[in-house]
Amino acid sequence: MKSQIVTFLIKCPDQKGLVAKITSFFYKKGFNILSCQQYVNSVEDMYFMRIRLNAEGTNISKEQLEESFLELAKPLQFKWSVNYGDEKKNVAIMVSHTSHNLYDLLERSNEGRLNCNVKMVISNHNKLRHIAEMFNVPYYHLPVTKETKSEQEEQVKQLLDANEIDLVVMARYMQILSSDFINYYKDRIINIHHSFLPAFQGANPYKRAYERGVKLIGATAHYATEDLDEGPIIEQDVKPVTHESTTQTLKRIGADIEKLVLARAVKCHLNNQIIVSGNRAIVFPESGE
The missing domain is CATH 3.30.70.260 (ACT domain)
Known part of the structure; x- marks a missing residue:
């Protein structure tokens, strides 16, 4: 062996x-x-x-x-x-407009802090192509509308399968994946979102959080399931904020926490530290490796 x-x-x-x-x-x-x-x-x-x-x-x-x-x-x-140990997992990152998670994952992978091969970046917009090109990672622009959703997802599937992708990371991919797509890659899609859900769903959650005077900002990384944002939780973190925090401050703090939480979740998956049981993720700590 x-x-x-x-x-x-x-x-x-x-x-x-x-x-x-x-x-x-x-x-x-x-x-x-x-x-x-x-x-x-x-x-x-x-x-x-x-x-x-x-x-x-x-x-x-x-x-x-x-x-x-x-x-x-x-x-x-x-x-x-x-x-x-000689088998590196192949990873695809899906994004829309937001760059912080994408850049962080590519940088960690490039530096060897994530033990994987990032094979591609897939986006429904062309806005973040330059970041993928900085790291010499192929970028696929696959626009999607309500009318073309099934066709676009089939294109994504073909790309993922052709490149033998083991893990899909939704690094702020702002599209709802179909149940067929999610079940096809069961326990192989990691999503990141702010921890305001379900209280502040939809657009401008940080604005509404500011208006409510929240005292904690957080992020949650989980496996994607048919129940939107309710899959097995892998990683979470929070940071206290005060009444002096502006909407922009909340966004900045939220982005920083998202990067750390998503990176830790991806690392746990790549290191084979997770067993999914029902809607729970059993996450074993690193043991000196």
């Missing part, structure tokens, strides 16, 4: 002996366990594990490992995935 670091994500009904069975399996295959993170949801009686392994010195292929693990997984009702 070329890859030295292997990460398994496991979800199953809670039962006795899980840790012993899983760790014994990898020990017998010659793996060294680097970290083993667990969580038990006692309400739903579900068990979650993220286990990172060093494969150095093993003589097993990826195919053999997965086939052998499947024999353990079936009787224990595992839902599982595996990632090998």
Whole structure:
């Protein structure tokens, strides 16, 4: 096996002996366990594990490992995935008019702070092409109207599939995706929005937040689902503000928080730290990697 670091994500009904069975399996295959993170949801009686392994010195292929693990997984009702450290995920970023999230993600990727290949930027406007060109990332301008929505989404799908995209990041893409599109990329679309929702939906949320005298500004990153802005939450953050804050101040603070929250959410996905369970995201902390 070329890859030295292997990460398994496991979800199953809670039962006795899980840790012993899983760790014994990898020990017998010659793996060294680097970290083993667990969580038990006692309400739903579900068990979650993220286990990172060093494969150095093993003589097993990826195919053999997965086939052998499947024999353990079936009787224990595992839902599982595996990632090998030599596999970078391919990412597409979707944007409309706002540049701060796009620029931040491209800069982090370019500096190696996000372990991925940003394969493209897709937008319904041409306004942000220059940012993609700064980082030598292909930019696709695909305009959309109510009448052309299904055709435009089909174009997007074709682009994503042709480039084997693993993750779609909606970095302020101001279009509502269809349920067909979202379900086609289930748990592979991350969206960012301000944390005023649902109180201040629609246009000019910062103006209305200012008028109400809010005391906290925040942002939420979540997986996109059919229920608009109600998918499993990955990351959130807030910052206190005062009555002296203007609408422009709120916008600036909000943009800064959005960048950090979105980047952290994307990083967690790329690092295989997340297991989705129903409408919740179980997010394991980094464990020294």
